[in-house]
Amino acid sequence: MTQIAQRGTAVIMAMLVVAAAATLVSGALWQQNALIRETENELAYTQAKWLLRGAIDWAGVILQEDARTSSVDHRGEPWAVPLADTRLNENDGRPPAYLAGAIDDEQARFNLRNLVAGAELNAAELAALRRLLGALRIDESFAQRIGERMLAALREAGEHPVPGRAFAEDLLAVGMAEDQLERLRGFVTVLPEPTALNVNTASAEVLAARIADLALVDARRIVSARDRAHFKDLGDALARLRQASPQVTETGLAVATRYFSVEGTVSYGPARLTARALLKRDANRLELLWMKESG
Numbered sequence: 001m002t003q004i005a006q007r008g009t010a011v012i013m014a015m016l017v018v019a020a021a022a023t024l025v026s027g028a029l030w031q032q033n034a035l036i037r038e039t040e041n042e043l044a045y046t047q048a049k050w051l052l053r054g055a056i057d058w059a060g061v062i063l064q065e066d067a068r069t070s071s072v073d074h075r076g077e078p079w080a081v082p083l084a085d086t087r088l089n090e091n092d093g094r095p096p097a098y099l100a101g102a103i104d105d106e107q108a109r110f111n112l113r114n115l116v117a118g119a120e121l122n123a124a125e126l127a128a129l130r131r132l133l134g135a136l137r138i139d140e141s142f143a144q145r146i147g148e149r150m151l152a153a154l155r156e157a158g159e160h161p162v163p164g165r166a167f168a169e170d171l172l173a174v175g176m177a178e179d180q181l182e183r184l185r186g187f188v189t190v191l192p193e194p195t196a197l198n199v200n201t202a203s204a205e206v207l208a209a210r211i212a213d214l215a216l217v218d219a220r221r222i223v224s225a226r227d228r229a230h231f232k233d234l235g236d237a238l239a240r241l242r243q244a245s246p247q248v249t250e251t252g253l254a255v256a257t258r259y260f261s262v263e264g265t266v267s268y269g270p271a272r273l274t275a276r277a278l279l280k281r282d283a284n285r286l287e288l289l290w291m292k293e294s295g
Contacts, residue, residue: 048268051088051097052275052293059103059262060279060286067281073257074200074230079103085265095269106259106278108201109189110209112171114252115147116154117194132187132209135216138180145174150190189261192280192289196254199237200230211241211248218244231255258282 062079070077082102089097110132114125126147130140149171168190172181187206197210208219222244231237234255241248258281265274277291 045271045273047097048266048271048273049293051099051268052264052266052273055099055101055264055266056262056275056277056288056291059101059260059264059277060288063103063260063279063281064286067283072200072230072233072255073105073198074255075105075227076230079260080105080201096267098267099264101262101264104261104263105198105201105257106189106191106261107195107198107254107257108203108206109187110197110206111195112146112150112168112188112190113192114194115150119151119155121147121151127212128209131212132205133184135205135208136180136183136187138176138184142174142176146171149174191259195259196252198255198257199241199253200226200255201257210252211245213247214241214245 059079066073066077066079074080080103083100085098085100087096087098110129112129115122115129117125126143129143129146133140133143153171168188169185171190172184172188176184187203197206199207202210202223204216204219204223207223208214208216211219222241225240231240232255234250234253237253237255238248238250260279260281262277262279263275265272273293275291275293278289280287280289
């Protein structure tokens with residue numbers, strides 16, 4: 001019996017050794033697989049980042065080509081056509097890569113930087129912002145608070161704070177309800193300098209805010225006609241605007257744009273990366289002012 005017990009104990013010990021060895025091996029394999037997956041994810045993220053930066057550069061090429069062939073900017077041009085989720089590679093042995101994105105005209109929005117002139121608030125721009133808030137069914141008294149925040153931000157950061165709609169979000173934190181903020185977000189921006197409104201791309205609400213005696217219903221009719229036949233130049237725009245607002249002048253109005261935003265999303269294997277950028281386009285020069293990535 002003793003020999004049998006000893007043999008049983010030896011078998012159990014051998015099984016325990018085998019189990020321990022198997023556990024160690026499986027643990028090592030799991031760590032190796034995890035390391036491989038982590039490395040693959042890092043490589044995919046890096047590749048997605050390069051693809052996304054390439055997409056931003058390509059958007060710049062489109063904008064420069066547009067400037068070379070046209071003196072106006074309107075939503076019937078190639079830059080204004082969004083790119084749906086599009087596969088970039090096929091049967092090349094690499095993970096599938098997808099790109100989606102859009103270019104937008106930042107001068108189609110109310111530029112909150114316009115609220116400050118020198119070291120003071122601009123009364124005419126405050127009145128325009130009040131008209132915009134009224135058109136969006138938001139308490140017009142918030143215009144003064146937004147203007148004061150813009151003035152304080154410029155005093156703190158200098159004449160050229162970090163631009164873009166992300167900065168505009170900070171300026172809008174003046175006690176508005178969330179549904180009011182949601183209505184206003186798409187109509188405002190902050191650019192590095194005061195800018196004219198591109199009447200070829202502006203919404204009816206922003207157009208009516210910019211032109212003091214232009215009723216919103218007339219602005220909507222003008223925008224509807226403009227989207228079928230864009231303004232050829234500023235003279236054409238003024239002639240058509242004066243049919244509804246005889247006193248309108250060219251002050252604060254334009255038919256071309258210097259500031260554009262670009263949004264892009266790239267998927268590469270397990271990696272998905274989104275970026276927003278602000279571009280400044282001058283003659284023969286395109287400058288990336290700001291870019292933010294998020295995974």
